[in-house]
Amino acid sequence: MSHAIEVSHLSKSFGEVHAVRDLNFTAQPGRVTGFLGPNGSGKTTTLSMLLGLAHPDAGTATIGGMPYAQLDRPALTVGAALSANFHAAHTGRAHLDIARRAIGAPETRVAEVLGLVGLSDSANRKAGGYSLGMRQRLALATALLGDPDVLVLDEPVNGLDPEGIRWIRLFLRHLASEGKTVLLSSHLLSEAQHTVDDLVVIRRGELMFAGPLNDLQSGARTVFVNTAAEHRAALVAALTAAGGTVGTEWGKRRHAAEPVISTAPIGVTGLDADQVGLIAFAAGVALSHLSAPEAELELSFLELTGDAADTVAEGARS
């Protein structure tokens, strides 16, 4: 049985607030899917409906074709980490043992998941003294107790230090390589972009983008190239002929009759860096510069989710 997550025409309002509006996306086994949007865009509401914690007004959210509530053994199929809050007086180990009993996982599983998330040495400390990063690890350990095929994680990277971020990236990629379906939410693309294969971007409850991360990258990415002045026209012509869109050339001229002389890099969209390099080579043009800055991805994310001010304002509300 395939354990894909499928969200179809999902909607939910709280009074006047349309938290989720006619949302459609899938998350596939063997892939890490990032569920992204600014604060307040409806991510937690969607995940809550997927996990049977909230009722949709319309539409469905299914796992392997079934709503969570109808799954045969839900906790052994889906592992969820919606918040990293734990009883402060319980040790990490005690917390896991209680959760383990509730879902009927074997006793040996507690030590296994502690080891998997790197918490073995802190297992006997009270969770109240855990750092946010340690609480995130404990939440992940809890989600893994039933050795589920599907993981649903709400902001799992939030609060992790750079080493923790690196660790969780590798860990989630490893889980996906075992064929698991991993869906993680984040409000920061920079946190998610090195972890995810696929992206679902929402804004104010509505779908803005769903597809492989590369599609978002290539769709909006500008490649910058430069060459000696005498090859500039040939390069622009070759790139344009290959289907690229060449950005405005800013240049200087000392008087109106003189041609524009520009030395600024040329911005190209619609072609990736490899293609641009090959086209220049085929045209016999030696490039003095070729780059495809990653910031463009962040820019296209901001375009999808609203302008920067909008994003900050939404963040401030939560």
Ligand SMILES: Nc1ncnc2c1ncn2[C@@H]1O[C@H](COP(=O)(O)OP(=O)(O)OP(=O)(O)O)[C@@H](O)[C@H]1O
């Ligand atoms: N129980 C509730 N009652 C009323 N409004 C709610 C409730 N839950 C969520 N909302 C509203 O629905 C919208 C979506 O909230 P949600 O928590 O799903 O967003 P989010 O993307 O998860 O945000 P964050 O990243 O801040 O957790 C927000 O406007 C929020 O205020």
